[in-house]
Amino acid sequence: MRTLDTTDLRILAELSRAPDATTVALAQALSVSRNTVQARLARLTEEGVFLPFERRISLDALGHPLTAFVQIHVHQQQLTEITEALKGIPEVVQAHGLTGSADVLARVAARHAEDLFRIHSRILRIEGVDRADTSLAMTELVPWRAVPLVNSLLEQG
Numbered sequence: 150m151r152t153l154d155t156t157d158l159r160i161l162a163e164l165s166r167a168p169d170a171t172t173v174a175l176a177q178a179l180s181v182s183r184n185t186v187q188a189r190l191a192r193l194t195e196e197g198v199f200l201p202f203e204r205r206i207s208l209d210a211l212g213h214p215l216t217a218f219v220q221i222h223v224h225q226q227q228l229t230e231i232t233e234a235l236k237g238i239p240e241v242v243q244a245h246g247l248t249g250s251a252d253v254l255a256r257v258a259a260r261h262a263e264d265l266f267r268i269h270s271r272i273l274r275i276e277g278v279d280r281a282d283t284s285l286a287m288t289e290l291v292p293w294r295a296v297p298l299v300n301s302l303l304e305q306g
Contacts, residue, residue, distance in 0.1 A: 151196070155306045156181065158299050160189055161198070165296045204293070208242065213258035216286040217265055219272060220251035227277030228252070234275040240268045251282070 176183040243256040259265035
């Protein structure tokens with residue numbers, strides 16, 4: 150992926166401020182032509198800069214107010230199969246491969262404590278999983294964000 154330039158970063162910052170802004174509104178706010186904004190948005194979309202819409206769906210609104218992080222210890226040779234099995238659990242909303250003591254960190258959404266226990270048990274039944282340590286998120290201290298990084302890059306540029 151190419152490095153984003155100042156115009157790209159300004160578009161991203163403005164979209165973060167006004168996500169439903171039209172191309173014309175973005176062009177006016179940034180003092181650039183509509184064609185420039187349209188071309189940049191197309192390129193940013195093509196390059197995968199924008200995350201999928203589903204990242205904006207509230208898990209609370211779906212009836213899953215509990216968030217837990219599960220550190221999963223696995224047999225590395227079976228990581229591909231384990232990853233596919235995790236994808237088959239709808240409550241596993243995200244998973245990352247890690248360095249360190251655990252091999253995988255899964256973010257899990259649950260309806261309540263008993264539901265979390267069920268999901269944890271399902272993870273443990275995956276062939277190649279040795280153990281799983283679950284931590285319940287008490288509150289989100291820093292929500293997902295990219296704008297401070299965008300602003301920092303604009304200040305550097």
